Amino acid sequence: MTTYNPRDILAGTGILALFGAVALYFPILGFACFLLLPLPMLLYRLKLGRKSAGIMAMLAVVVIQVSGPGHVVDLWLILCMIGLGFTMAEALVQNLSVEKTIGYPGALIWTAGLAALLFIGSFSASGPLEMISEYVRRNLELTAAAYETMEMPESSIRVLTESMDRIHYVIMGILPALTASGLIFAGWANLLIARAALRARQLPEPGFGRLNLWKAPDALVWAVIASALLLWVASGPLAFMGANALILLMLIYLFQGIAVISWYFEQKQMPLFLRVLIYVLIAIQQALALMVIGLGFFDTWADFRKINAAPGDHPDPS
DSSP states (O other): OOOOOHHHHHHHHHHHHHHHHHHHHOHHHHHHHHHTTHHHHHHHHHHHOHHHHHHHHHHHHHHHHHTSOOOHHHHHHHHHHHHHHHHHHHHHHTTOOHHHHHHHHHHHHHHHHHHHHHHHHTTSTTOHHHHHHHHHHHHHHHHHHHHHHTTOOHHHHHHHHHTHHHHHHHHHHHHHHHHHHHHHHHHHHHHHHHHHHHHHTTOOOOOOOOGGGOOOOTTHHHHHHHHHHHHHHOOTHHHHHHHHHHHHHHHHHHHHHHHHHHHHHHHHTOOHHHHHHHHHHHHHOHHHHHHHHHHHHHHHHHOTTOTTSOGGGSOOOO
């Protein structure tokens, strides 16, 4: 039976509300806090149990809402990330596989979030779709204004401004995959950090085994090929279907590529600070991220980690 005291609930509420408030009102640091918002929810759910963690989440949402004016979509995103942490903890309690621990909560929050957004948007004079469209356009305009304050080259700002309508159109078309992949990526990142935190505190951690040996099903490459062909030959809604599928599949192969890199780091006993540096570079450099995606994709055939080798031929992980 889980033991706790009211101070645990108040402490968890404060941490969760702080993360949410920073995510809403501080652009750069806020993105990191937004991405890590599921983490305190996940850890406190494991510590406090379902009922107390639910009370903590509701209190945190109220605090975030009354802390200042926020766009309804921003608050909706915060709530989705808190819900992701809660449902991932539920999956961990059920001892689900790593794929299900990330995939099931991500799918549940995406579906429930979409339903909630459509419901909220129905009270808007312009309707849910237009409400989302206005939100995307507002953030694009804020991005352009931020570039101006950062003294970006005038030519780059002009290109961004002139392409605003086209960028808006593309983002609206791939928004389903952007939101779904965002949830999955956040779930993956927070699960890795939570696993390390549990291990550091010598608490029971998920029995996922060596995650750097994880790989996507081989048959998934055909989905990549089909999605790429659909994007290449089709137009309109069909092209966007291909693009959405391709974004999600690229994320899966990003995970596999990072698993390959992690495996080699382990084999070569790479120092921790070098590992962190390389991971940070992958996160901020799009070209490196694409290379990692390619590494994960071609690992299906190359088997860089010799996962499919005979037991006697498999490299010794020690």
